[in-house]
Amino acid sequence: MDTIPLVHASLGERELAAVAEVFASGWPAGQGPKGKQLETLLAQRYGAGDAVAVSNAGAALHLAMLSLGVKPGDEVIVADYTFPAPAHAVRYVGATPVCADVRADTGTVDPKAVEALVGPRTVGMIVVDTLGIPADYAELQAIADRHGLFIVEDAACAVGATYQGREAGSLAEVAVLSFHGRKGATSGEGGALITADPAIGKDARMRASFGIGSIFDMSQVVGLPVAEFTEVGYNFKLSDIAAAILQVQLGRIPELLERRNAVAARYAEHFADEELLAVPFVPEDRTHAWQSYIVTLDAGVDRAGVATDLRAQGIGCGHGAWATHVQPVFRTDQTCPVSLDLFQRNLAIPMHAELTMDQVDQVAAVLRTAVRAHSKSGRRAA
The missing domain is CATH 3.90.1150.10 (Aspartate Aminotransferase, domain 1)
Incomplete structure (x- = not known):
């Protein structure tokens, strides 16, 4: 019997050729030349101040919470109907996720539910473009502005979608993308943090590489620079192999x-x-x-x-x-x-x-x- 799979990645000869280039370059690891090129392409595509390529969208959400200064005692409103990565990210930094109900017709977070949940400990919200459809950003941004909250757009499922003529991934001050195998652009696994604020991008990029930044960059400096670990970071780098695949995939969206x-x-x-x-x-x-x-x-x-x-x-x-x-x-x-x-x-x-x-x-x-x-x-x- 022929099977019809639920999901299937669209990867072919062009992606294989891009991987071969990385093999020939001698730098398959993260934050190398292909990663930098990918980040430039992403920043241009989304009109962003910066883009940080990382290992997956969950890592991008974690970095967003850290870069936005979310801390224990804070509350972050999260869309309830989704893969629960937003709630995980809030918990990673010791804060409390508060789940908001969704619209019955689109499955995206209901702005009225969000408004009702804002309290003295609320610092922001993670809004999900549910299964590929953007949420109600005009209403949600108005709520955020009234209460001084941040919005993180979880556009993990929504590469290529639009809201009022703007592309998903550019609908909030910070957004995250996923390049998992079922997404509109994929490298098997992968993600990105997109931000209007270059300072947030710089912070996220540093934290994504154990708090010391790009080892590739250090290897290009004459002499022997020795990095200092000034804060706890994480190993959230996206390999240059994946970055090369994604450069092809972005063009195929x-x-x-x-x-x-x-x-x-x-x-x-x-x-x-x-x-x-x-x-x-x-x-x-x-x-x-x-x-x-x-x-x-x-x-x-x-x-x-x-x-x-x-x-x-x-x-x-x-x-x-x-x-x-x-x-x-x-x-x-x-x-x-x-x-x-x-x-x-x-x-x-x-x-x-x-x-x-x-x-x-x-x-x-x-x-x-x-x-x-x-x-x-x-x-x-x-």
């Missing part, structure tokens, strides 16, 4: 996003009349990066049963994102009912730039049959 858009449009056609599931909603003022394609099942559909049927026929699927506030490590007395509902009813189906239309048609046909077979209420689509 329009091509790969066009393919994902075509897949999303085909799914929407298939499910336009389906009563037992809802397709993603995209407000008119933004575009979706389609890192994932998430359908929301009717409350009467057994999601586990549907997933079992899909996987039995070689079709990859997943549950979507997480409701952070019910995860054991983050559980509190907070309630985020919309996020919890999405966590229980969302289903991710194959979405990547390598899908053929025949595969999309196959996924849609199997899914329609499965949701009907596992509808507890007995409802049937027209």
Whole structure:
């Protein structure tokens, strides 16, 4: 049986050629020539004061909290419906993540929920572009300005998406990107911190290399400079191998996003009349990066049963994102009912730039049959 994977990286000969160049250069490690070139490209693309290439988006979030001065006793509001990296990052620095509920239609954080959670210990918020769609930045920035808070944009899923004509990754004073294997641009693993403030970039870059900065740069200095460790840093460097791959991938974003858009449009056609599931909603003022394609099942559909049927026929699927506030490590007395509902009813189906239309048609046909077979209420689509 041919399988249709949930995710698939679009890597080919151009990326291999870029890796071969790094092998020939003799510097495959981090913060070398390719890393510097990548950071320049990222800063230009996002109109930023600086860009710091790092090992993954989680590391970028951690560095953002450190560079913004978040400390024990502080509270940071985080979007609840997401991979819980934002809550982890807040905990890394000893602060408290406060989970905000989300919009039912987009899954992005609800500005009204954020406003209600601002308190005397609140210092900022981490806003997530959920599964590829940007949040409501105009309203959120107004809240931040009223209360003197920072915003970190978690654009990990949203490379190529836009909000009011601006690209995800440029919608807040600090943003983070992910280059994980399922993203719109990938090196397998990787991430970046994008910032309008060069001072934040300088701080993050230093902390990303044990607090001493680029060993490659030191190796180019005549003599024998000996770095001093003046503060605790981390090993969050992105290898030059990954950086070389990403330089190719950044140039391919329009091509790969066009393919994902075509897949999303085909799914929407298939499910336009389906009563037992809802397709993603995209407000008119933004575009979706389609890192994932998430359908929301009717409350009467057994999601586990549907997933079992899909996987039995070689079709990859997943549950979507997480409701952070019910995860054991983050559980509190907070309630985020919309996020919890999405966590229980969302289903991710194959979405990547390598899908053929025949595969999309196959996924849609199997899914329609499965949701009907596992509808507890007995409802049937027209």
